[in-house]
Amino acid sequence: MALITFMSDFGENDHYVSAVKAKILSINPEIHIVDISHNINPFDISHGSFVLKSVFREFPAGTIHLVSVNTIDSETDNYIVAMIEGHYFIGADNGLFSLISEQDPEILVKLRNPDIGSTVFPSRDIMARSAAMLAGGTLISDLGQATTEYKKLLGRQLKATKKQIAGNIIRVDHFGNLITNIDQEIFSILQKEREFIVKFGREGIRSIHTSYASVDPGECFVVFNSLGLLEIGINKGNASELMGLGFDSPVIINFLE
């Protein structure tokens, strides 16, 4: 029995999350549902795609990821199931899935609407039902009609030259740490053992640390995090609040000759 993960912008004060789970468990009470987060900022595809991209590969191949973020974007919304890197993703065709992988979907199916007419709760009435069926062994091709068209979005891109990498903060996490889109691999290729300075806000730091605790409490660290992305923070402090930096703030690495 495949695992279903569930991520949403529903919050945790309403019946929405449990209504979706109840639907799944009504179809098959043996299904194991793991929550990813239900605190994705309302309608925030950037937040949702970051979290999903950061974790989906940790689950076993074949896991079904049910994603209810900004699910009602227009009156003509489509709901899709995509197979990407061996995982299934079910959600609205709002571009979120295009941000989680460099690869195009191996299979893409537009979900068939159920026989209940229109719905204002597609997460429960269309997506949860499809997820439960998929977990129960229904073939992805039997969930609707194969398609190749889906909405594609482009995330914040790095600008990298021999002299400079110019990136942005793409996520402020629970600790106030500032996660950037500057990748360790690109940095390694461009650095060529030169000295460098990492600039953000009013700070300039000339080294990359190996641990969040490489500096004293209250001091600023720069590490490559577990995602391989440059992350800035303050040991035991909240860097976003203390430095006034947030989503989209620029982070620049200048290489010195």
Added chain:
Amino acid sequence: MALITFMSDFGENDHYVSAVKAKILSINPEIHIVDISHNINPFDISHGSFVLKSVFREFPAGTIHLVSVNTIDSETDNYIVAMIEGHYFIGADNGLFSLISEQDPEILVKLRNPDIGSTVFPSRDIMARSAAMLAGGTLISDLGQATTEYKKLLGRQLKATKKQIAGNIIRVDHFGNLITNIDQEIFSILQKEREFIVKFGREGIRSIHTSYASVDPGECFVVFNSLGLLEIGINKGNASELMGLGFDSPVIINFLE
């Protein structure tokens, strides 16, 4: 093995939720517990009954709903298990269960106190224990003494005439959407294809939309939601904050001749 759902006003920063789950799992480690919400506003029977009413029927018949909201209201509190519409409900006799269904309980049992003397944590010591026993096959009649007396509360009632439906906001959800007690069925019976105006705050809207995305972002929508209740919101915005409306604010539908 029956499913147990768990809803409380315990929040998620303390040991209370996991203490209840641990008690259940100590009695029977195979029981599947599904959280409904632990962020019910402290002591708020209105919030709790709204969430429970909105979701319990989605679960399979026979599901056990453990409800820890305002569990200690007086020194002489009783704890009960009620069968309503084929579901089991375990909680304090504080009136919450009288708000979730039009039907009276099919079976009602006052839970026997365990042999531990008095307790300041009845959710763990009385209710969780009973829920686990029920899930394990104990008959409801063996959990205590049958009774017919329980506390009944009356929710906010609609005032409906041929000319007007006068309702209230009964829940502000995570998105700031305003859910009213105006039911689609009553509206349909009274409307008789007449034009109408929905009035709330300073707004007056002359149509009911079919989707949350029927209007442009930033514009106000009025839909019948997945519960069949009139819901007011702002597409991609927070209607409660932007319009200054909240719990109990009036919403009026005037039918035009």
Added chain:
Amino acid sequence: MALITFMSDFGENDHYVSAVKAKILSINPEIHIVDISHNINPFDISHGSFVLKSVFREFPAGTIHLVSVNTIDSETDNYIVAMIEGHYFIGADNGLFSLISEQDPEILVKLRNPDIGSTVFPSRDIMARSAAMLAGGTLISDLGQATTEYKKLLGRQLKATKKQIAGNIIRVDHFGNLITNIDQEIFSILQKEREFIVKFGREGIRSIHTSYASVDPGECFVVFNSLGLLEIGINKGNASELMGLGFDSPVIINFLE
């Protein structure tokens, strides 16, 4: 199959919690994971140890408690598994486990680092892996090297004489109730049926109530809670906010002759 509980200061808006769970489920999809809380205040060993101490004994003996609170405290952090009172605890050697029991660990093992080199996400890469192996039957002694050295911290201590017990608030809970370190057993031994006055903030109360609802709504109660600790609150109100008391505020019991 043993149960794994999971407590962290990761919050619920990021991928951290689900990344740890995914790691466990990738190793063994049958493992049952129960969340204790992921809202422990960042880096707050006092908060974490209070919650864990308050609940771990409710779980069956042999339960594995995975604890990710302040996991990166220094560059030379060790990760340990300790058996205490028949339960397994996996976490950083930061002193948290020394605060949850009067007893020393029966077994203590320093976890072997995996073959991945250094990691900035030890909860996933070292601790989750060890938890899953332990749940799957690996012997604790096979997870690393036995040791007897671990960090010990000392919690806030009571000062108790024949005339007075001087304690502190050690936790403000979700309801704003003030939980102290004054133990019912010590109180009983010292009281000797004398009258007394409990003093905190500007209040002085001459009795200990038997229920949270022994006083009218809005009035102050003092009870021994389900942990056997003196707890101060306001019935249906938030004592911390209303009385301006918080973590570490003094609470004094004076015995009268």
